[in-house]
Amino acid sequence: MIQALSLAFAQLSDPRIQKVIGISIAIAFVVFGGLMIGGWFLIDWLTGLNGWWADAAHFLGFFAVLVIAWFTFPIVTATTAALFSDQVVDAVMARHYPNATHPYKVAIPEMLLDGVKLAAIALVVNVFTLPLLFFPPVYAVVAYGLNGYLLGREYFEMPAFRRLPRADAKALFQRHRARFVLAGVVIAFLATIPVLNLIAPIVGIAFMVHIFESVVNLGPRRG
Incomplete structure:
Protein backbone atom coordinates (compact mmCIF):
# COMPACT_ATOMS: atom_id res chain seq x y z
CA MET A 1 0.00 0.00 0.00
CA ILE A 2 2.92 2.34 0.70
CA GLN A 3 4.31 1.60 -2.75
CA ALA A 4 0.94 2.35 -4.34
CA LEU A 5 0.74 5.69 -2.54
CA SER A 6 4.32 6.52 -3.52
CA LEU A 7 3.58 5.78 -7.19
CA ALA A 8 0.46 7.95 -7.03
CA PHE A 9 2.39 10.95 -5.68
CA ALA A 10 5.24 10.38 -8.14
CA GLN A 11 2.86 10.81 -11.07
CA LEU A 12 1.68 14.27 -10.00
CA SER A 13 4.25 15.72 -12.42
CA ASP A 14 2.42 14.11 -15.35
CA PRO A 15 0.96 16.94 -17.52
CA ARG A 16 -2.31 15.03 -17.85
CA ILE A 17 -2.57 14.79 -14.09
CA GLN A 18 -1.59 18.44 -13.57
CA LYS A 19 -4.39 19.59 -15.86
CA VAL A 20 -6.96 17.69 -13.82
CA ILE A 21 -5.45 19.04 -10.58
CA GLY A 22 -5.96 22.62 -11.78
CA ILE A 23 -9.62 22.01 -12.59
CA SER A 24 -10.18 20.10 -9.35
CA ILE A 25 -8.70 22.87 -7.19
CA ALA A 26 -10.87 25.46 -8.92
CA ILE A 27 -13.98 23.41 -8.18
CA ALA A 28 -12.93 22.91 -4.55
CA PHE A 29 -12.52 26.66 -4.00
CA VAL A 30 -15.86 27.42 -5.60
CA VAL A 31 -17.72 24.77 -3.57
CA PHE A 32 -16.21 25.61 -0.20
CA GLY A 33 -16.22 29.34 -0.81
CA GLY A 34 -19.93 29.08 -1.52
CA LEU A 35 -20.44 26.90 1.55
CA MET A 36 -18.67 29.34 3.87
CA ILE A 37 -20.43 32.41 2.47
CA GLY A 38 -23.80 30.68 2.47
CA GLY A 39 -23.26 29.44 6.02
CA TRP A 40 -22.36 32.93 7.21
CA PHE A 41 -25.51 34.50 5.73
CA LEU A 42 -27.64 31.64 7.04
CA ILE A 43 -26.30 32.17 10.55
CA ASP A 44 -26.91 35.90 10.24
CA TRP A 45 -30.50 35.30 9.12
CA LEU A 46 -31.25 32.70 11.79
CA THR A 47 -29.85 34.58 14.79
CA GLY A 48 -31.15 38.11 14.30
CA LEU A 49 -29.32 39.14 17.47
CA ASN A 50 -27.65 42.38 18.43
CA GLY A 51 -24.60 43.26 20.46
CA TRP A 52 -22.16 40.74 21.82
CA TRP A 53 -24.78 37.97 21.53
CA ALA A 54 -24.67 38.44 17.78
CA ASP A 55 -20.86 38.32 17.76
CA ALA A 56 -20.82 35.15 19.85
CA ALA A 57 -23.48 33.48 17.68
CA HIS A 58 -21.60 34.38 14.52
CA PHE A 59 -18.31 33.10 15.89
CA LEU A 60 -19.77 29.80 17.07
CA GLY A 61 -21.83 29.41 13.92
CA PHE A 62 -18.87 30.14 11.67
CA PHE A 63 -16.76 27.66 13.63
CA ALA A 64 -19.49 25.03 13.25
CA VAL A 65 -19.68 25.61 9.48
CA LEU A 66 -15.86 25.38 9.25
CA VAL A 67 -15.81 22.09 11.19
CA ILE A 68 -18.62 20.63 9.08
CA ALA A 69 -16.87 21.69 5.87
CA TRP A 70 -13.56 20.25 7.11
CA PHE A 71 -14.88 16.84 8.02
CA THR A 72 -17.22 16.49 5.06
CA PHE A 73 -14.45 17.29 2.57
CA PRO A 74 -14.25 13.59 1.60
CA ILE A 75 -17.83 13.81 0.34
CA VAL A 76 -16.96 16.62 -2.06
CA THR A 77 -13.71 14.98 -3.13
CA ALA A 78 -15.55 11.80 -4.07
CA THR A 79 -18.00 13.72 -6.24
CA THR A 80 -15.23 15.81 -7.80
CA ALA A 81 -13.15 12.71 -8.49
CA ALA A 82 -16.07 11.14 -10.35
CA LEU A 83 -15.90 13.97 -12.89
CA PHE A 84 -12.28 13.31 -13.80
CA SER A 85 -11.73 9.65 -13.03
CA ASP A 86 -11.35 8.65 -16.67
CA GLN A 87 -8.49 11.07 -17.33
CA VAL A 88 -6.59 10.06 -14.21
CA VAL A 89 -7.15 6.33 -14.68
CA ASP A 90 -6.02 6.61 -18.32
CA ALA A 91 -2.82 8.40 -17.30
CA VAL A 92 -1.93 5.83 -14.63
CA MET A 93 -2.77 2.88 -16.85
CA ALA A 94 -0.75 4.27 -19.76
CA ARG A 95 2.33 4.75 -17.60
CA HIS A 96 2.27 1.68 -15.36
CA TYR A 97 -0.04 -0.89 -16.97
CA PRO A 98 0.17 -0.37 -20.74
CA ASN A 99 -0.72 -3.99 -21.52
CA ALA A 100 -3.81 -4.14 -19.32
CA THR A 101 -7.15 -4.05 -21.10
CA HIS A 102 -10.10 -1.96 -20.02
CA PRO A 103 -12.93 -3.08 -22.32
CA TYR A 104 -15.78 -1.49 -20.37
CA LYS A 105 -16.65 2.18 -20.75
CA VAL A 106 -18.39 4.06 -17.96
CA ALA A 107 -20.58 6.83 -19.35
CA ILE A 108 -20.22 10.31 -17.84
CA PRO A 109 -23.87 10.47 -16.67
CA GLU A 110 -23.35 7.13 -14.95
CA MET A 111 -20.18 8.36 -13.24
CA LEU A 112 -21.96 11.50 -12.06
CA LEU A 113 -24.91 9.50 -10.78
CA ASP A 114 -22.60 7.23 -8.81
CA GLY A 115 -20.80 10.23 -7.36
CA VAL A 116 -24.00 12.03 -6.38
CA LYS A 117 -25.43 8.85 -4.84
CA LEU A 118 -22.29 8.37 -2.77
CA ALA A 119 -22.33 12.06 -1.74
CA ALA A 120 -25.94 11.79 -0.56
CA ILE A 121 -25.24 8.66 1.49
CA ALA A 122 -22.04 10.10 2.92
CA LEU A 123 -23.79 13.37 3.81
CA VAL A 124 -26.42 11.51 5.82
CA VAL A 125 -23.74 9.42 7.55
CA ASN A 126 -21.66 12.47 8.45
CA VAL A 127 -24.65 14.43 9.73
CA PHE A 128 -25.57 11.60 12.08
CA THR A 129 -21.99 11.43 13.39
CA LEU A 130 -21.79 15.17 14.15
CA PRO A 131 -22.94 14.76 17.80
CA LEU A 132 -19.76 12.74 18.33
CA TYR A 144 -12.68 7.94 9.20
CA GLY A 145 -14.12 4.44 9.39
CA LEU A 146 -17.40 5.30 7.68
CA ASN A 147 -15.82 7.59 5.10
CA GLY A 148 -13.11 5.00 4.53
CA TYR A 149 -15.72 2.44 3.56
CA LEU A 150 -17.65 4.85 1.34
CA LEU A 151 -14.57 6.29 -0.37
CA GLY A 152 -12.94 2.88 -0.65
CA ARG A 153 -15.96 1.57 -2.51
CA GLU A 154 -16.34 4.64 -4.73
CA TYR A 155 -12.69 4.92 -5.70
CA PHE A 156 -12.45 1.17 -6.23
CA GLU A 157 -15.30 1.31 -8.74
CA MET A 158 -13.52 3.91 -10.89
CA PRO A 159 -10.87 1.52 -12.25
CA ALA A 160 -12.76 -1.71 -11.54
CA PHE A 161 -15.83 -0.91 -13.65
CA ARG A 162 -13.55 -0.30 -16.63
CA ARG A 163 -11.71 -3.59 -16.25
CA LEU A 164 -14.45 -5.98 -15.12
CA PRO A 165 -18.18 -6.52 -15.48
CA ARG A 166 -19.98 -4.79 -12.62
CA ALA A 167 -21.04 -8.04 -10.96
CA ASP A 168 -17.46 -9.35 -11.01
CA ALA A 169 -16.11 -6.04 -9.72
CA LYS A 170 -18.53 -5.99 -6.80
CA GLY A 184 -10.40 4.48 1.53
CA VAL A 185 -9.37 5.48 5.06
CA VAL A 186 -6.03 6.66 3.66
CA ILE A 187 -7.86 8.76 1.05
CA ALA A 188 -10.22 10.17 3.70
CA PHE A 189 -7.21 11.10 5.85
CA LEU A 190 -5.48 12.83 2.92
CA ALA A 191 -8.67 14.79 2.32
CA THR A 192 -8.47 16.38 5.78
CA ILE A 193 -4.85 17.56 5.56
CA PRO A 194 -4.60 21.29 4.69
CA VAL A 195 -3.37 22.01 1.15
CA LEU A 196 -2.96 18.32 0.42
CA ASN A 197 -6.74 17.97 0.52
CA LEU A 198 -6.92 20.02 -2.68
CA ILE A 199 -5.26 17.23 -4.65
CA ALA A 200 -6.51 14.32 -2.54
CA PRO A 201 -9.13 13.26 -5.12
CA ILE A 202 -6.51 12.93 -7.85
CA VAL A 203 -3.99 11.17 -5.63
CA GLY A 204 -6.81 8.92 -4.40
CA ILE A 205 -7.77 7.79 -7.89
CA ALA A 206 -4.19 7.01 -8.89
CA PHE A 207 -3.59 5.30 -5.54
CA MET A 208 -6.67 3.11 -5.94
CA VAL A 209 -5.70 2.11 -9.48
CA HIS A 210 -2.47 0.66 -8.09
CA ILE A 211 -4.32 -1.04 -5.22
CA PHE A 212 -6.82 -2.55 -7.64
CA GLU A 213 -4.13 -3.77 -10.02
CA SER A 214 -2.17 -5.31 -7.17
CA VAL A 215 -5.26 -7.25 -6.12
CA VAL A 216 -5.80 -8.64 -9.61
CA ASN A 217 -2.09 -9.59 -9.67
CA LEU A 218 -0.89 -7.12 -12.23
CA GLY A 219 2.07 -5.52 -10.49
CA PRO A 220 3.10 -2.08 -11.78
CA ARG A 221 5.59 -1.79 -14.56
CA ARG A 222 8.39 0.57 -13.63
CA GLY A 223 8.63 3.62 -15.80
Whole structure:
Protein backbone atom coordinates (compact mmCIF):
# COMPACT_ATOMS: atom_id res chain seq x y z
CA MET A 1 0.00 0.00 0.00
CA ILE A 2 2.92 2.34 0.70
CA GLN A 3 4.31 1.60 -2.75
CA ALA A 4 0.94 2.35 -4.34
CA LEU A 5 0.74 5.69 -2.54
CA SER A 6 4.32 6.52 -3.52
CA LEU A 7 3.58 5.78 -7.19
CA ALA A 8 0.46 7.95 -7.03
CA PHE A 9 2.39 10.95 -5.68
CA ALA A 10 5.24 10.38 -8.14
CA GLN A 11 2.86 10.81 -11.07
CA LEU A 12 1.68 14.27 -10.00
CA SER A 13 4.25 15.72 -12.42
CA ASP A 14 2.42 14.11 -15.35
CA PRO A 15 0.96 16.94 -17.52
CA ARG A 16 -2.31 15.03 -17.85
CA ILE A 17 -2.57 14.79 -14.09
CA GLN A 18 -1.59 18.44 -13.57
CA LYS A 19 -4.39 19.59 -15.86
CA VAL A 20 -6.96 17.69 -13.82
CA ILE A 21 -5.45 19.04 -10.58
CA GLY A 22 -5.96 22.62 -11.78
CA ILE A 23 -9.62 22.01 -12.59
CA SER A 24 -10.18 20.10 -9.35
CA ILE A 25 -8.70 22.87 -7.19
CA ALA A 26 -10.87 25.46 -8.92
CA ILE A 27 -13.98 23.41 -8.18
CA ALA A 28 -12.93 22.91 -4.55
CA PHE A 29 -12.52 26.66 -4.00
CA VAL A 30 -15.86 27.42 -5.60
CA VAL A 31 -17.72 24.77 -3.57
CA PHE A 32 -16.21 25.61 -0.20
CA GLY A 33 -16.22 29.34 -0.81
CA GLY A 34 -19.93 29.08 -1.52
CA LEU A 35 -20.44 26.90 1.55
CA MET A 36 -18.67 29.34 3.87
CA ILE A 37 -20.43 32.41 2.47
CA GLY A 38 -23.80 30.68 2.47
CA GLY A 39 -23.26 29.44 6.02
CA TRP A 40 -22.36 32.93 7.21
CA PHE A 41 -25.51 34.50 5.73
CA LEU A 42 -27.64 31.64 7.04
CA ILE A 43 -26.30 32.17 10.55
CA ASP A 44 -26.91 35.90 10.24
CA TRP A 45 -30.50 35.30 9.12
CA LEU A 46 -31.25 32.70 11.79
CA THR A 47 -29.85 34.58 14.79
CA GLY A 48 -31.15 38.11 14.30
CA LEU A 49 -29.32 39.14 17.47
CA ASN A 50 -27.65 42.38 18.43
CA GLY A 51 -24.60 43.26 20.46
CA TRP A 52 -22.16 40.74 21.82
CA TRP A 53 -24.78 37.97 21.53
CA ALA A 54 -24.67 38.44 17.78
CA ASP A 55 -20.86 38.32 17.76
CA ALA A 56 -20.82 35.15 19.85
CA ALA A 57 -23.48 33.48 17.68
CA HIS A 58 -21.60 34.38 14.52
CA PHE A 59 -18.31 33.10 15.89
CA LEU A 60 -19.77 29.80 17.07
CA GLY A 61 -21.83 29.41 13.92
CA PHE A 62 -18.87 30.14 11.67
CA PHE A 63 -16.76 27.66 13.63
CA ALA A 64 -19.49 25.03 13.25
CA VAL A 65 -19.68 25.61 9.48
CA LEU A 66 -15.86 25.38 9.25
CA VAL A 67 -15.81 22.09 11.19
CA ILE A 68 -18.62 20.63 9.08
CA ALA A 69 -16.87 21.69 5.87
CA TRP A 70 -13.56 20.25 7.11
CA PHE A 71 -14.88 16.84 8.02
CA THR A 72 -17.22 16.49 5.06
CA PHE A 73 -14.45 17.29 2.57
CA PRO A 74 -14.25 13.59 1.60
CA ILE A 75 -17.83 13.81 0.34
CA VAL A 76 -16.96 16.62 -2.06
CA THR A 77 -13.71 14.98 -3.13
CA ALA A 78 -15.55 11.80 -4.07
CA THR A 79 -18.00 13.72 -6.24
CA THR A 80 -15.23 15.81 -7.80
CA ALA A 81 -13.15 12.71 -8.49
CA ALA A 82 -16.07 11.14 -10.35
CA LEU A 83 -15.90 13.97 -12.89
CA PHE A 84 -12.28 13.31 -13.80
CA SER A 85 -11.73 9.65 -13.03
CA ASP A 86 -11.35 8.65 -16.67
CA GLN A 87 -8.49 11.07 -17.33
CA VAL A 88 -6.59 10.06 -14.21
CA VAL A 89 -7.15 6.33 -14.68
CA ASP A 90 -6.02 6.61 -18.32
CA ALA A 91 -2.82 8.40 -17.30
CA VAL A 92 -1.93 5.83 -14.63
CA MET A 93 -2.77 2.88 -16.85
CA ALA A 94 -0.75 4.27 -19.76
CA ARG A 95 2.33 4.75 -17.60
CA HIS A 96 2.27 1.68 -15.36
CA TYR A 97 -0.04 -0.89 -16.97
CA PRO A 98 0.17 -0.37 -20.74
CA ASN A 99 -0.72 -3.99 -21.52
CA ALA A 100 -3.81 -4.14 -19.32
CA THR A 101 -7.15 -4.05 -21.10
CA HIS A 102 -10.10 -1.96 -20.02
CA PRO A 103 -12.93 -3.08 -22.32
CA TYR A 104 -15.78 -1.49 -20.37
CA LYS A 105 -16.65 2.18 -20.75
CA VAL A 106 -18.39 4.06 -17.96
CA ALA A 107 -20.58 6.83 -19.35
CA ILE A 108 -20.22 10.31 -17.84
CA PRO A 109 -23.87 10.47 -16.67
CA GLU A 110 -23.35 7.13 -14.95
CA MET A 111 -20.18 8.36 -13.24
CA LEU A 112 -21.96 11.50 -12.06
CA LEU A 113 -24.91 9.50 -10.78
CA ASP A 114 -22.60 7.23 -8.81
CA GLY A 115 -20.80 10.23 -7.36
CA VAL A 116 -24.00 12.03 -6.38
CA LYS A 117 -25.43 8.85 -4.84
CA LEU A 118 -22.29 8.37 -2.77
CA ALA A 119 -22.33 12.06 -1.74
CA ALA A 120 -25.94 11.79 -0.56
CA ILE A 121 -25.24 8.66 1.49
CA ALA A 122 -22.04 10.10 2.92
CA LEU A 123 -23.79 13.37 3.81
CA VAL A 124 -26.42 11.51 5.82
CA VAL A 125 -23.74 9.42 7.55
CA ASN A 126 -21.66 12.47 8.45
CA VAL A 127 -24.65 14.43 9.73
CA PHE A 128 -25.57 11.60 12.08
CA THR A 129 -21.99 11.43 13.39
CA LEU A 130 -21.79 15.17 14.15
CA PRO A 131 -22.94 14.76 17.80
CA LEU A 132 -19.76 12.74 18.33
CA LEU A 133 -17.78 15.97 17.85
CA PHE A 134 -18.14 16.37 21.61
CA PHE A 135 -15.95 13.24 21.86
CA PRO A 136 -13.16 13.98 19.33
CA PRO A 137 -11.30 10.63 19.50
CA VAL A 138 -14.55 8.69 19.03
CA TYR A 139 -15.66 11.02 16.24
CA ALA A 140 -12.34 10.62 14.40
CA VAL A 141 -12.53 6.82 14.53
CA VAL A 142 -16.17 6.69 13.42
CA ALA A 143 -15.83 9.38 10.75
CA TYR A 144 -12.68 7.94 9.20
CA GLY A 145 -14.12 4.44 9.39
CA LEU A 146 -17.40 5.30 7.68
CA ASN A 147 -15.82 7.59 5.10
CA GLY A 148 -13.11 5.00 4.53
CA TYR A 149 -15.72 2.44 3.56
CA LEU A 150 -17.65 4.85 1.34
CA LEU A 151 -14.57 6.29 -0.37
CA GLY A 152 -12.94 2.88 -0.65
CA ARG A 153 -15.96 1.57 -2.51
CA GLU A 154 -16.34 4.64 -4.73
CA TYR A 155 -12.69 4.92 -5.70
CA PHE A 156 -12.45 1.17 -6.23
CA GLU A 157 -15.30 1.31 -8.74
CA MET A 158 -13.52 3.91 -10.89
CA PRO A 159 -10.87 1.52 -12.25
CA ALA A 160 -12.76 -1.71 -11.54
CA PHE A 161 -15.83 -0.91 -13.65
CA ARG A 162 -13.55 -0.30 -16.63
CA ARG A 163 -11.71 -3.59 -16.25
CA LEU A 164 -14.45 -5.98 -15.12
CA PRO A 165 -18.18 -6.52 -15.48
CA ARG A 166 -19.98 -4.79 -12.62
CA ALA A 167 -21.04 -8.04 -10.96
CA ASP A 168 -17.46 -9.35 -11.01
CA ALA A 169 -16.11 -6.04 -9.72
CA LYS A 170 -18.53 -5.99 -6.80
CA ALA A 171 -17.64 -9.59 -5.96
CA LEU A 172 -13.94 -8.67 -6.01
CA PHE A 173 -14.61 -5.77 -3.64
CA GLN A 174 -16.36 -8.08 -1.19
CA ARG A 175 -13.48 -10.59 -1.29
CA HIS A 176 -10.87 -7.91 -0.59
CA ARG A 177 -13.06 -5.45 1.27
CA ALA A 178 -10.63 -4.88 4.15
CA ARG A 179 -7.85 -3.83 1.78
CA PHE A 180 -10.03 -1.44 -0.22
CA VAL A 181 -11.63 0.05 2.90
CA LEU A 182 -8.17 0.65 4.39
CA ALA A 183 -7.23 2.42 1.16
CA GLY A 184 -10.40 4.48 1.53
CA VAL A 185 -9.37 5.48 5.06
CA VAL A 186 -6.03 6.66 3.66
CA ILE A 187 -7.86 8.76 1.05
CA ALA A 188 -10.22 10.17 3.70
CA PHE A 189 -7.21 11.10 5.85
CA LEU A 190 -5.48 12.83 2.92
CA ALA A 191 -8.67 14.79 2.32
CA THR A 192 -8.47 16.38 5.78
CA ILE A 193 -4.85 17.56 5.56
CA PRO A 194 -4.60 21.29 4.69
CA VAL A 195 -3.37 22.01 1.15
CA LEU A 196 -2.96 18.32 0.42
CA ASN A 197 -6.74 17.97 0.52
CA LEU A 198 -6.92 20.02 -2.68
CA ILE A 199 -5.26 17.23 -4.65
CA ALA A 200 -6.51 14.32 -2.54
CA PRO A 201 -9.13 13.26 -5.12
CA ILE A 202 -6.51 12.93 -7.85
CA VAL A 203 -3.99 11.17 -5.63
CA GLY A 204 -6.81 8.92 -4.40
CA ILE A 205 -7.77 7.79 -7.89
CA ALA A 206 -4.19 7.01 -8.89
CA PHE A 207 -3.59 5.30 -5.54
CA MET A 208 -6.67 3.11 -5.94
CA VAL A 209 -5.70 2.11 -9.48
CA HIS A 210 -2.47 0.66 -8.09
CA ILE A 211 -4.32 -1.04 -5.22
CA PHE A 212 -6.82 -2.55 -7.64
CA GLU A 213 -4.13 -3.77 -10.02
CA SER A 214 -2.17 -5.31 -7.17
CA VAL A 215 -5.26 -7.25 -6.12
CA VAL A 216 -5.80 -8.64 -9.61
CA ASN A 217 -2.09 -9.59 -9.67
CA LEU A 218 -0.89 -7.12 -12.23
CA GLY A 219 2.07 -5.52 -10.49
CA PRO A 220 3.10 -2.08 -11.78
CA ARG A 221 5.59 -1.79 -14.56
CA ARG A 222 8.39 0.57 -13.63
CA GLY A 223 8.63 3.62 -15.80
